Amino acid sequence: MSLKALGEFGFIRAMLQRHPLPGPFSSLVVPAGDDACAFKPSAGCDLLATCDLLVEGVHFDLSTIHPWQLGAKALAVSLSDIAAMGGMPRYYLVSLAIPKRRALNQAFFKAFYDGLAAWGSAFGAVLAGGDTTASPHSLVIDISLMGEVEAGRSLLRSGAKVGDRVYVTGALGGSAAGLACLKNKTASVDKNARALAVQRHLLPTPRFLAGRYLLTQKFSKCCIDISDGLASEAHHLCQDSSVGMELVAEAIPLHGAATVLASKFRQKALDWALYGGEDYELLFTVPEDKAQEMEYKFNNATGIRLACIGRVTPKGRGLRLLQGKVSKPLLPKGYNHFSV
Amino acid sequence: MSLKALGEFGFIRAMLQRHPLPGPFSSLVVPAGDDACAFKPSAGCDLLATCDLLVEGVHFDLSTIHPWQLGAKALAVSLSDIAAMGGMPRYYLVSLAIPKRRALNQAFFKAFYDGLAAWGSAFGAVLAGGDTTASPHSLVIDISLMGEVEAGRSLLRSGAKVGDRVYVTGALGGSAAGLACLKNKTASVDKNARALAVQRHLLPTPRFLAGRYLLTQKFSKCCIDISDGLASEAHHLCQDSSVGMELVAEAIPLHGAATVLASKFRQKALDWALYGGEDYELLFTVPEDKAQEMEYKFNNATGIRLACIGRVTPKGRGLRLLQGKVSKPLLPKGYNHFSV
Numbered sequence A, B: 001m002s003l004k005a006l007g008e009f010g011f012i013r014a015m016l017q018r019h020p021l022p023g024p025f026s027s028l029v030v031p032a033g034d035d036a037c038a039f040k041p042s043a044g045c046d047l048l049a050t051c052d053l054l055v056e057g058v059h060f061d062l063s064t065i066h067p068w069q070l071g072a073k074a075l076a077v078s079l080s081d082i083a084a085m086g087g088m089p090r091y092y093l094v095s096l097a098i099p100k101r102r103a104l105n106q107a108f109f110k111a112f113y114d115g116l117a118a119w120g121s122a123f124g125a126v127l128a129g130g131d132t133t134a135s136p137h138s139l140v141i142d143i144s145l146m147g148e149v150e151a152g153r154s155l156l157r158s159g160a161k162v163g164d165r166v167y168v169t170g171a172l173g174g175s176a177a178g179l180a181c182l183k184n185k186t187a188s189v190d191k192n193a194r195a196l197a198v199q200r201h202l203l204p205t206p207r208f209l210a211g212r213y214l215l216t217q218k219f220s221k222c223c224i225d226i227s228d229g230l231a232s233e234a235h236h237l238c239q240d241s242s243v244g245m246e247l248v249a250e251a252i253p254l255h256g257a258a259t260v261l262a263s264k265f266r267q268k269a270l271d272w273a274l275y276g277g278e279d280y281e282l283l284f285t286v287p288e289d290k291a292q293e294m295e296y297k298f299n300n301a302t303g304i305r306l307a308c309i310g311r312v313t314p315k316g317r318g319l320r321l322l323q324g325k326v327s328k329p330l331l332p333k334g335y336n337h338f339s340v
Helices: A003-017 A067-084 A106-123 A174-183 A191-202 A208-216 A230-241 A256-265 A269-276 A288-302 B003-017 B067-084 B106-123 B174-183 B191-202 B208-216 B230-241 B256-265 B269-276 B288-302
Strands: A028-030 A037-039 A045-055 A088-099 A126-135 A140-150 A165-169 A222-225 A244-248 A282-286 A306-313 A319-323 A326-329 B028-030 B037-039 B045-055 B088-099 B126-135 B140-150 B165-169 B222-225 B244-248 B282-286 B306-313 B319-323 B326-329
Touching: A003 A106, A028 B045, A037 A088, A037 A126, A045 A067, A045 B028, A045 B088, A045 B126, A045 B140, A067 A088, A067 A106, A067 A140, A067 A208, A067 A222, A088 A106, A088 A208, A088 B045, A088 B140, A106 A126, A126 B045, A140 A208, A140 B045, A140 B088, A140 B140, A174 A191, A174 A256, A174 A269, A191 A256, A208 A282, A208 A288, A222 A230, A230 A244, A230 A269, A230 A282, A230 A319, A256 A269, A282 A288, A288 A306, B003 B106, B037 B088, B037 B126, B045 B067, B067 B088, B067 B106, B067 B140, B067 B208, B067 B222, B088 B106, B088 B208, B106 B126, B140 B208, B174 B191, B174 B256, B174 B269, B191 B256, B208 B282, B208 B288, B222 B230, B230 B244, B230 B269, B230 B282, B230 B319, B256 B269, B282 B288, B288 B306
Parallel strands: A088 A126, A244 A319, B088 B126, B244 B319
Antiparallel strands: A028 A037, A037 B045, A045 A140, A045 B037, A088 A140, A165 A282, A165 A306, A222 A282, A244 A306, A319 A326, B028 B037, B045 B140, B088 B140, B165 B282, B165 B306, B222 B282, B244 B306, B319 B326
C-alpha cells in the first residue's frame, strides 16, 4: 500500500505498532498515539534530552545507505549524546518529513523503523511518539531522545581541570574513511578496509559502557562525544571548561581502515581523525591522581580500547597539537554545515 | 554577519544566549550547550513529551508569515499538545534545517528565536537545546517539548465513556479562514475579519488554563487538541475510547471571521470547522453527572468560551453529525499530508 492511500495517521499507527510496548519494568504510562507520551521519571535521576537532525543530501544519501541502517544511525547519533553525559537512554520521538517519491514506500519505512527498533532495543530506548509530515524535497529525520542520569552527576563539557589527562575511546578517522569510500565508489581500494570503514560510517556504536563506567566509578566529570572531529570537540571542552589542551599526534588512535585507505584518497589518516567527524567515540578527562587506576581497570571493565592522547593545560595555552617535537595551535576545523 | 561566517556552532550559541536562564525555581541543571540538557523532574509528576514538525512549503510560506510569528507558532503547536494532556510545559529543543538563502540571515533567526522566547516565557517553557544543520531546499523546524503532569492523571484520548457530553473550547474554523485569506491575497474581503482570521491562523493560543482546570477539578479524563479539524479529532477520540459520538452541527461554535468570510471563498464555515484544522482548541468529554457543575464554573474560572457540541454514544453508532433532524456519518477528513 502506498503512503498516499494509507494516509498520515494510518502510517504513523502502523509503524508505531511495529514496536512492542516496553517490558514489565517500563515507566511509560502513556505510549505513542496520544497528544503526548507520558512516562514516570526514575527517583533520584535527572532527565536528559537531546535531538539530532539527519537531512537527505546533507547527512545521508539514499543510494549509499539502506533504510534499516538509516533508522539505526539516526538513533545512534542521539544515543551517543546520552552516552557522553554518562546517562542511559529511555524514550525517543521520531519526526519525519517525507517527500513524495516512489522509493519511499511502506517497505522503506518498515525497514527504517526496524532499524530504529533494533538499536533502541539494544540500548534500552523505546519509541514513544513522533510526528510525520510531507516534505517538498528531502527526507528529513529528527530524533529526540530522553535519558536519565544520577541527579547532578552528568558528565559535562565544563568539567576539565588543568593537569587532567585527556583520553579517547576506540579509534578515530574510520568514519571519514568510510565516507570517502562512499563518495568515490569507483576507487580501487582494499576491500576489507573499505567494508570496515563504510560500516564504521553507517553504523556508529554509542559508548554507553564507557560513559557509565566513568560516571559510576567517579573517574571523570568531563566528557563529550566526537561527532564533528577530534579538533572541534577538544575545542568545545577547552571553551566550556576555560582551559587549554595539548594533544599528542602520535598518541591519537587511528582506525585501521583509515590508515590503510588514506593514501588512496590523498588524505592523512590523522586529518580524518582530527577533522573528519562522525566517529562517535568519547573524549574525556581524568584527574592525574585517578588516571593510573582508571587506565588499569577501564579496558577490563568495558572491553573498549582506550588511549591517553594529551593533557589539560592552562587556558592561555589554547588548544595545541604536539607533532614530533613541534607544538602548534590546533584549529577547531570540523564539519561546518554552513561552510560547505 | 552571515550564517556562513558565523558557522553552525556560533549560530547555535548566539541564539541560545538570547534566552535568559530560567529563574530561581528552575529545575534545569545542565542548560543548552552540552551533549544533552539535564533537568530535575518534579516529584509526583509524569514526564510528557511531544514533537511537531513545520516544513516550509507544507505548513508555512515565508512570504506570509513573519519569522517572529513562525517561532511563536512552531512552539504553540507543541504547547497545544501538552495543554491537551492537562499538563504544563517545561523545556523544549529546537531542530532547524536551514537552506542557504539570503533571506534566512541572522536578523531572520533573531526574530524567530525572539518569537520562540516570547511564547515560551508566556507559558513557562524554556529553551534547553537543539540541533542545527544545512538543508538542500526547505526550512524545516522540529520542536520537541517536554512537560509535566500529576502522575497518572494525563487527559487521554482513550478516556471517553458512553453518555459523556462532548465539549469544545473557543470557536472553530477561524484558522482555515485565515489560511484561505493568505492563499488568496487579492480577494476583496472584510478587513477586520481578514485580520482576525489570519491572526488566528498564524498565532494559535494553547489552552493550558482549560486543560489544567479540567484535570485539577477532575471534570474530565478525555481530551485532544484540534490540530487537524474537528471531524478528524473526534474520530481519534472515538477510535481510542472505543465509542461513537454524535455531534450537533448547530452547536459547533463557528469563529466569527469564518462566518463572515466563508461565502467569499465559496466555502461553508461549518466545513472549515469540521475539516480545516489548526484551530488548536480543546475537544473533551465530561461525564453527565459532572457536566452541569463544569458548565457553570468553567468560563468563570478560565475566561474561555465553552460549547457542548454533542454526546458520546456506543461504538456501533460511529461518529455522526446531526444537522437539523438528519443524522449522517461524519467522515474523519482532516488535513492529510500524503494526499495533497
